[in-house]
Amino acid sequence: MAGLSLKSIYKIYPGSEKPSVADFNLEIEDKEFLVLVGPSGCGKSTTLRMIAGLEEISKGELYIGDRLVNDVAPKDRDIAMVFQSYALYPHMTVYQNMAFGLKLRKMKKTEIDERVREAAKILDIEHLLERKPKALSGGQRQRVALGRAIVREPQVFLMDEPLSNLDAKLRVQMRTEIGKLHKRLETTFIYVTHDQTEAMTMGTRIVIMKDGIVQQVDSPTQVYHHPVNMFVAGFIGSPSMNFIDGKLEEKGKDVHFTAEGVDIVIPEGKAKTLREKGYLMKNVLLGVRPEDIHQEPVFLEASPNSIVNSHIDVAENLGHEMNLYLSGVGSKILVARVDGRANIKEGSNIQLAFDMNKIHIFDKETELNVFED
Amino acid sequence: MNWDEMKIKLEQILNVQIQLEILHNIDWFMDRNVVVKNNRIYYFLYFEDHSYFTYAIEEATLTNTEKSLIGMTIDANRASHSQLAPEYKQQTALSLRDWIMQQLQLDLDHEHMPLPLLNIPQLSNHNIPILIQTDIADKNIGGDDELLKLLESFYDTKVIFVPLSEKEYLLLCSVELLEEEIEGQGKDLELEIEELLVAFSSSLHEMLISEWVGKCHVSVHYPIVPSESVLFTIKQLREIMELGRNYYINEYVYTPWNLYLEALLDVLPDDSKKHFIQRVFKQVDFVFDPEMKTTLEQFFNTGCNISETAKKLYIHRNTLNYRLDKFKQETGLDVRVFNQAILVKVSLLLYKVTNET
Numbered sequence: 001m002a003g004l005s006l007k008s009i010y011k012i013y014p015g016s017e018k019p020s021v022a023d024f025n026l027e028i029e030d031k032e033f034l035v036l037v038g039p040s041g042c043g044k045s046t047t048l049r050m051i052a053g054l055e056e057i058s059k060g061e062l063y064i065g066d067r068l069v070n071d072v073a074p075k076d077r078d079i080a081m082v083f084q085s086y087a088l089y090p091h092m093t094v095y096q097n098m099a100f101g102l103k104l105r106k107m108k109k110t111e112i113d114e115r116v117r118e119a120a121k122i123l124d125i126e127h128l129l130e131r132k133p134k135a136l137s138g139g140q141r142q143r144v145a146l147g148r149a150i151v152r153e154p155q156v157f158l159m160d161e162p163l164s165n166l167d168a169k170l171r172v173q174m175r176t177e178i179g180k181l182h183k184r185l186e187t188t189f190i191y192v193t194h195d196q197t198e199a200m201t202m203g204t205r206i207v208i209m210k211d212g213i214v215q216q217v218d219s220p221t222q223v224y225h226h227p228v229n230m231f232v233a234g235f236i237g238s239p240s241m242n243f244i245d246g247k248l249e250e251k252g253k254d255v256h257f258t259a260e261g262v263d264i265v266i267p268e269g270k271a272k273t274l275r276e277k278g279y280l281m282k283n284v285l286l287g288v289r290p291e292d293i294h295q296e297p298v299f300l301e302a303s304p305n306s307i308v309n310s311h312i313d314v315a316e317n318l319g320h321e322m323n324l325y326l327s328g329v330g331s332k333i334l335v336a337r338v339d340g341r342a343n344i345k346e347g348s349n350i351q352l353a354f355d356m357n358k359i360h361i362f363d364k365e366t367e368l369n370v371f372e373d
Numbered sequence: 374m375n376w377d378e379m380k381i382k383l384e385q386i387l388n389v390q391i392q393l394e395i396l397h398n399i400d401w402f403m404d405r406n407v408v409v410k411n412n413r414i415y416y417f418l419y420f421e422d423h424s425y426f427t428y429a430i431e432e433a434t435l436t437n438t439e440k441s442l443i444g445m446t447i448d449a450n451r452a453s454h455s456q457l458a459p460e461y462k463q464q465t466a467l468s469l470r471d472w473i474m475q476q477l478q479l480d481l482d483h484e485h486m487p488l489p490l491l492n493i494p495q496l497s498n499h500n501i502p503i504l505i506q507t508d509i510a511d512k513n514i515g516g517d518d519e520l521l522k523l524l525e526s527f528y529d530t531k532v533i534f535v536p537l538s539e540k541e542y543l544l545l546c547s548v549e550l551l552e553e554e555i556e557g558q559g560k561d562l563e564l565e566i567e568e569l570l571v572a573f574s575s576s577l578h579e580m581l582i583s584e585w586v587g588k589c590h591v592s593v594h595y596p597i598v599p600s601e602s603v604l605f606t607i608k609q610l611r612e613i614m615e616l617g618r619n620y621y622i623n624e625y626v627y628t629p630w631n632l633y634l635e636a637l638l639d640v641l642p643d644d645s646k647k648h649f650i651q652r653v654f655k656q657v658d659f660v661f662d663p664e665m666k667t668t669l670e671q672f673f674n675t676g677c678n679i680s681e682t683a684k685k686l687y688i689h690r691n692t693l694n695y696r697l698d699k700f701k702q703e704t705g706l707d708v709r710v711f712n713q714a715i716l717v718k719v720s721l722l723l724y725k726v727t728n729e730t
Contacts, residue, residue: 041663045623054588074587081583087575089527091550104526104584133572134554168684239689314691325691 002065002078002155003188004028004051009060011046011212020046021212024060033182033189035203037196039235043212045160048192052158053077064155080154084161086145088133094120095129098147112151119150122184123177139170146178150185159191163198175201196236200224208232225358230367233287233360239323239337242293243362244286244330248279254305257286257361259330265305267356273371274361284370287360290323293336293352295344303353310334315346326350374450376418380428383446387439392429405488407444414440416447420468420489451492465493470535473543473604482604491600495533499548499596502603503574504610505581506541507589517542520585527580533599543607546573548596566595567630574626590618592627612636619726638722646723653720654704661724668696672708673718679709 005028011021021043028034036044049055051062053074062069069077089097095116102112120126123143133141142162149157159178163171179202182189193199199206200220208215208223208231216228227233233241246259248266255271257264266274274280294300300307310326313333319340326334329352336352344350361370374382380391394415406417409432416428428447435443469490476484490496517536524532524544531547554569555562574593581589592614597606609629617627620635629636638646661669668686672693675681683690701707708714 039664040667049588052582052587054582074582075584083579085575085579087572087579089576089580090554090569090572091528100527100580101584104523132554134556316689316691 003030003032004156004190005061005063006047006051007061007063009047009050009062010058011043011050011055012058019058019212021050024214026207026214026217028188028190030188031186033179033191033202033204034207035199035205036190036192036207036209037194037199037235038209038215040194041211042209044192044194044207044209046212047209048158048160048190051156051190052079052081078155080149080152080157082145082149082157082159082162084164086142086162086165088136088141088144088148090133093130093132094125094136094144094147097133097144098151101148101152115151115153116147119147122150122181123147138166139174142166142170142174143177146181150181154187156188156190157185159189161193162191163193163195171198178202196238200236206236208235210235226369226372227287227360228369228372230285230287230362230369233362233369237289239290239335241287241289241360242330242334243332244288244334245283245332245364246286246330247283248274248281248361250280255280257284259286261310261328262308262330264308264354264356266359266361270356270359270361270371277370277373279361279363279370283364285362285364285367287362287369288354289358290335290337292355292358293334293338294355295336295338295342295350295352299355300351300353303356306354306356308352308354309349310352311349312344312346315344324350326352376426376428376450379446379450383428383443387435387443389430389434394427394429396425396427406448406492407440416443417488417492418447419451419492420465425489448492465490466533466535469496469533469603470537473535473537473607476604477607482608483602484604486600486603493533495531495545495547496599496603498598500533500545500599501548501551501570501573501596502594502599502606502610503544503546503577504541504592504607504614505544505577505589506591506614507586508540509586509588523580523585527577537607543603543610544577545599545603551596567628570595571626571628574628578626588625590614590625590627592617594629620722634719635722638719639726641723643727646727650720650723650727653706653716661721665696665700666721668693669700669708669717669721672697673714673721677709677711677714 006024006026009021009024010019012019024047036047038044046055050057053069053072057070064077064079089100092100098116098119099112102115116129117126120129123146125140125143125147128136128140128144133144136144145162162178163174166174175198191202203220205217206220206223207217210231216223216232218226223232224236227236230243234243244259244262246257246262249256249258255266255274257266294303308329310328312324313327314325316323316325317340321340322338322342322344324336324338324344326336338344362368363370376393380393384391396415408415412432413429414432414435418426418428420426428443472487472490476482486496520542521534524534528546528550531550533545535543535545537543550573551566551569555565570593574591578589578591592610594606594610594613597603613627613629613632616632616635616639617624620632621627668682671685672682675685679690679693683693686693697708706713706717708717
């Protein structure tokens with residue numbers, strides 16, 4: 001088992017001026033489950049492939065444990081990889097698929113057998129060992145791919161969108177299984193996904209990337225509730241955070257946020273920070289998550305200073321909750337997530353209130369979260 | 374049985390004298406295994422270091438039946454040699470490499486194999502042709518021997534491995550591998566073969582990156598008989614490889630049936646490609662942002678199916694429709710309309726190859 005250390009790692013492809021990954025610094029602890037997440041093209045897979053040794057590191061140093069591995073071949077890095085394609089060896093049985101890597105390493109037959117059967121037991125695929133991949137379902141194939149990695153007993157597991165080819169139900173199931181596997185194996189896992197739900201539910205820490213640059217590294221809870229910038233705030237959470245373009249003004253003792261159809265009071269604690277940082281009379285962006293916008297009468301009564309009036313353009317009822325697409329608050333469509341049982345009609349007007357303790361204010365130029373700076 | 378042992382046995386049985394002769398710079402064996410010259414009969418055994426190893430016997434000492442029986446015995450021994458002796462197989466692969474490189478340098482791609490190579494039974498049967506390319510120099514990857522051993526472990530020796538250069542390798546895998554996996558029950562056979570070829574080449578790629586070199590690229594073609602068309606196939610595999618590497622920089626396994634459109638577009642001059650994009654989008658500086666590019670690619674991959682695309686992108690179908698509306702607003706092209714979808718699909722491909730490579 002080992003931790004990893006990435007020191008100022010860059011990936012610059014020949015002929016490209018802009019690095020695909022720039023100045024990536026991170027200490028990954030032994031036994032950690034780290035998730036790299038970000039939109040397509042953000043550099044997360046490239047980072048993982050550099051750790052795996054499948055892409056050359058243009059600049060910087062990569063350590064696995066205490067060993068500098070920049071120039072070490074993938075097979076000698078003591079890692080195991082599971083990819084989206086999980087291409088099993090079609091001409092081999094499940095047993096042979098799992099044993100192949102060990103056979104190459106000239107391990108004793110008895111030890112290979114022991115490891116394969118142990119991994120099969122963990123993954124509940126003992127009854128499939130004599131089958132060939134074509135006779136397996138998608139979920140079973142995914143388990144075999146995991147088994148092939150487990151038997152190697154590597155220092156680090158690398159997984160690149162391993163669940164993408166599974167249907168939604170299986171994905172949820174395998175998500176839990178991989179989580180359990182991590183706890184059982186007590187090994188470092190590095191997992192790449194563009195699915196924020198996977199990132200939030202699986203990772204002990206999440207690295208959010210954009211355009212090759214790390215935006216934030218933190219626990220799922222911290223990232224969700226304390227995003228450092230607009231990108232992170234907008235990327236994590238579904239539906240994503242609403243951003244309202246407006247201005248901060250001092251009215252009497254209070255600090256107000258005003259925008260088209262909006263005049264709400266900022267709570268004193270947050271107002272103090274805004275005053276101290278010189279944001280009064282400045283244009284800013286207010287961020288509020290859909291679930292922090294309420295329509296319940298009790299909440300409206302308790303929050304007279306954060307009420308907005310809007311028009312329901314679309315109401316999507318998902319059963320347990322309802323997403324409302326609203327106009328009249330700021331210049332863009334606002335999304336609110338309310339109780340699925342609420343008596344709400346599309347095309348009608350509605351009064352809503354923001355939970356002001358959970359709002360965020362972002363600098364318009366730097367896009368940084370003023371409260372997290 | 375080795376050739377010396379066989380010589381002794383034949384001499385004992387037939388009561389004749391057999392010479393083991395090495396011939397250089399001759400073309401006697403271009404199309405046959407047995408040649409009579411100057412009253413001596415020469416039986417071709419094997420080819421090594423540009424030399425023909427033969428048994429030479431005085432013709433008059435043999436009856437016609439004995440001549441035929443000796444020929445059959447030698448053929449059988451040669452066939453078992455090519456299956457059992459790795460060093461023999463490796464030597465043959467190098468001879469094959471020399472012949473291939475010679476022909477390709479002369480730009481000949483329809484020549485038939487000369488006889489010494491035809492004596493390897495696998496080359497006259499159907500094989501899956503696979504080309505492997507790596508950007509990593511040979512010195513870092515343990516040489517050809519290591520790769521050969523790896524491939525033989527992987528395919529259980531049903532493979533001919535030809536190092537074409539330091540970074541390019543041809544693999545000829547016995548089609549038996551494929552036949553064992555074909556189910557054929559109610560399935561379109563061509564489609565099933567294509568799926569299996571993808572499965573084989575993807576698994577080979579995954580094995581190579583884990584156990585050999587790291588990053589590498591693999592192209593595969595439909596099964597061929599190497600003795601008839603290996604040269605032309607290598608050219609095709611190289612073309613597929615180049616197309617795949619240019620148009621799909623994040624993919625590593627390429628097949629001809631997934632690159633038909635790319636192959637057609639690739640013959641256009643660069644200027645025409647750029648003009649096409651400009652004409653379609655009516656803006657000189659049109660740029661696909663990464664999110665839009667991924668959305669469109671996924672939309673085309675799912676056969677323009679809104680629900681499937683939304684599912685694959687983990688977004689609500691309303692969000693997808695919003696993105697497609699936004700694209701329509703910016704470009705005037707609605708990808709939900711067939712004719713306009715074609716224009717955008719082609720432009721997207723051309724955009725990739727003119728702006729991203």
